[in-house]
Amino acid sequence: MVRDERIPGDQLRETADELRDRWPTGADADFEAAVEFHESLPESKRFADVLESADRPLLQPRAGVPRLDDQIDLLRYLESEGGADLLPTTIDSYTRDNEYGKAAEGLTEARESGENTLNGFPAVNHGVDACRELVRSVDAPVEVRHGTPDARLLAVVTLAGGFESFEGGPISYNIPYTKEHDLAETIEHWQFVDRLCGAYTERGVRINREPFGPLTGTLVPPAIAIAVMILEGLLATTQGVRSLTLGYGQVGNVVQDVAALRALRSLGEEYLPDDTVVTTVFHEWMGGFPPDEARASGVIGLGGATAALARPDKVITKSPQEFQGVPTREANASGLRTTRQLVDMMIEQDIVVDGIDRERELIERTARSLVETAIARGDGDAARGTVAAFESGELDVPFAPSDSAAAAVLPARDDDGRVRVLEWGDLAVPDDIKEVHEARLDERARTEGRSRSFRMVADDVDAISDGKLIGRPTATDGGSERRGATDDPASGGESDAD
Amino acid sequence: MGQTVILGVIGSDAHVVGITIIEQALTAAGFDVENLGVQTSKAEFVSAADAHDAGAVLVSSLYGHARQDCQGLHERLAEVDCDAVTYIGGNLAVGQDDWSETAERFRELGFDRVFDAETDPSAVVAALERDLDTTVTETATDRVRVDS
Numbered sequence: 001m002v003r004d005e006r007i008p009g010d011q012l013r014e015t016a017d018e019l020r021d022r023w024p025t026g027a028d029a030d031f032e033a034a035v036e037f038h039e040s041l042p043e044s045k046r047f048a049d050v051l052e053s054a055d056r057p058l059l060q061p062r063a064g065v066p067r068l069d070d071q072i073d074l075l076r077y078l079e080s081e082g083g084a085d086l087l088p089t090t091i092d093s094y095t096r097d098n099e100y101g102k103a104a105e106g107l108t109e110a111r112e113s114g115e116n117t118l119n120g121f122p123a124v125n126h127g128v129d130a131c132r133e134l135v136r137s138v139d140a141p142v143e144v145r146h147g148t149p150d151a152r153l154l155a156v157v158t159l160a161g162g163f164e165s166f167e168g169g170p171i172s173y174n175i176p177y178t179k180e181h182d183l184a185e186t187i188e189h190w191q192f193v194d195r196l197c198g199a200y201t202e203r204g205v206r207i208n209r210e211p212f213g214p215l216t217g218t219l220v221p222p223a224i225a226i227a228v229m230i231l232e233g234l235l236a237t238t239q240g241v242r243s244l245t246l247g248y249g250q251v252g253n254v255v256q257d258v259a260a261l262r263a264l265r266s267l268g269e270e271y272l273p274d275d276t277v278v279t280t281v282f283h284e285w286m287g288g289f290p291p292d293e294a295r296a297s298g299v300i301g302l303g304g305a306t307a308a309l310a311r312p313d314k315v316i317t318k319s320p321q322e323f324q325g326v327p328t329r330e331a332n333a334s335g336l337r338t339t340r341q342l343v344d345m346m347i348e349q350d351i352v353v354d355g356i357d358r359e360r361e362l363i364e365r366t367a368r369s370l371v372e373t374a375i376a377r378g379d380g381d382a383a384r385g386t387v388a389a390f391e392s393g394e395l396d397v398p399f400a401p402s403d404s405a406a407a408a409v410l411p412a413r414d415d416d417g418r419v420r421v422l423e424w425g426d427l428a429v430p431d432d433i434k435e436v437h438e439a440r441l442d443e444r445a446r447t448e449g450r451s452r453s454f455r456m457v458a459d460d461v462d463a464i465s466d467g468k469l470i471g472r473p474t475a476t477d478g479g480s481e482r483r484g485a486t487d488d489p490a491s492g493g494e495s496d497a498d
Numbered sequence: 499m500g501q502t503v504i505l506g507v508i509g510s511d512a513h514v515v516g517i518t519i520i521e522q523a524l525t526a527a528g529f530d531v532e533n534l535g536v537q538t539s540k541a542e543f544v545s546a547a548d549a550h551d552a553g554a555v556l557v558s559s560l561y562g563h564a565r566q567d568c569q570g571l572h573e574r575l576a577e578v579d580c581d582a583v584t585y586i587g588g589n590l591a592v593g594q595d596d597w598s599e600t601a602e603r604f605r606e607l608g609f610d611r612v613f614d615a616e617t618d619p620s621a622v623v624a625a626l627e628r629d630l631d632t633t634v635t636e637t638a639t640d641r642v643r644v645d646s
Contacts, residue, residue, distance in 0.1 A: 093509070093510045093511065093561050093562075093563055094510055094563070096510065097510035097537070099510060102510075102566070105566070106563070106566060109566075115592075116592045116593055117565075117566065117592065118563070118592065119561055119562040119563060119592045147512075176512065177512045178512055178536075178537065179512070179535055179536050179537045180537070216514070216515070218515050291616055321594055323615070323616075324589060324593075324594055324595075324615070325560075325561075325562050325589040325591075325592060325593060325594075326562060326592050326593045326594075327593075327594065328593070328594055331594075399514055399515050399518060400514075401512050401514035401535060401536040401537075454522065458519050458522070461515060461519065465616075
């Protein structure tokens, strides 16, 4: 049975030794040598310090290509031409699935053909020395960005390789990223990762940890994301993490996005221990993008504007080529510059937006209910409670592919474009809050002359790529008729189809 | 060849939203759908196609590794005497690829139809209605643009 308790030092070392035997590059990951390498880095590469001392939102792209030289060139380009403040190294999907053999094949093919045959940088295959060369070759601090349920060996190799920030967490890298990984086991695997970060922290190398806020990236109600961030933050601090960046993904309604980021920061500070520095990260829109670079830049610009209003510590930028997968480096840098232009033009303006406090109060009450229900289900233990609450559906994420989540919750936008909940499943939310959501969705249904249904969900999923925020039916295409989708996909329950 | 449609996201890919919406569209159109979900291996596609005497196998991939993931899929389907039509759809190469080249590569792998990530579910429904009603399967590459 998983417990929210700190892993003893000898057990940490024992597990690390076992993991190092799993792939040949593991042997080079010596902890003492790694601490020495981190100490040799200049202050400008100390991820936690750079992020926590910034006086404006720092910008960070995503970027990962298979070969080391290409990755170095790419990151240097994003620094010089994109003006990135913080750098990423995005890990390929085979490594995320612990398929190091397949990643090796892809890397060999990339080296032979000159093509990017993997969708990221296979850091385990590259090993410790290559990671150090990468970290040495750029000016800004570098973070490992991925989506790995069992990221233990990846953490062993990359932290020894000089990376000072590590994305992910047991809920946020299980529920949206995998089908079969067991949640309790994933929590144990992340306790190891967090404990390893804690071991570096004890030695003065404060590794920054960043739970993945956007979750499934598709119309995630803010309170659900925030509750997951708090629970992952609690689990991480138990293991000794002292620098935590909690995340949230843009939904596109400005009032709701600003309210959510403020709620995330205040609940993070309230729930997490005082000796932990809590920062926030805002992800530009994670859903489907317009298949048109000019329109995509508009979506990115709205992200920059929202960041200027909400002032998160960091913004993860998107590129105008997002709709077609991994962007060129030019497009990636352009997303950074578009964001910077909006942030810098707006950040000194004192803009008052009506309704933020009301929305924030609603989000905070909902998130509190989710967090406290989860902790209560574990009799005060956040690890056990998280497993129990996902099992019962009291904690849930829309569109979750994982067998560990009910995925009964279905979101839809209200008449103002804010993300509300259409199907609740067993989500632990007080009735008066549910009534607010239902009233708002009824309002939209009346505006559109149709009843609340899965059609709205399918229409909303495509709305931004279609050039709108809300997936309204239109006279020309019959709107949702094109979709041909009428039923609730996740709960299997009855929906009030048109 | 039966009429069951096998659906899944191949390889290590966990992009679930598109397949959820396709499943809804196919079910609503009256197809008998077996959705294998995300992160489905070649072996799982083949054994499901065999077990259900599938009429069609629909492979989804959004993360760019489709080519490596699909190597040998058609040979394995042939080994179990599966004569289902096969479709693939999504973002099929890493990065900003030339679509006609990418589509050609997947036709060479043996796919009967190749769809891009913007394909409307109704186009898949229409293609299946044609392919499952006729004994002669035309080989075609469809690219359906919703927005342009």
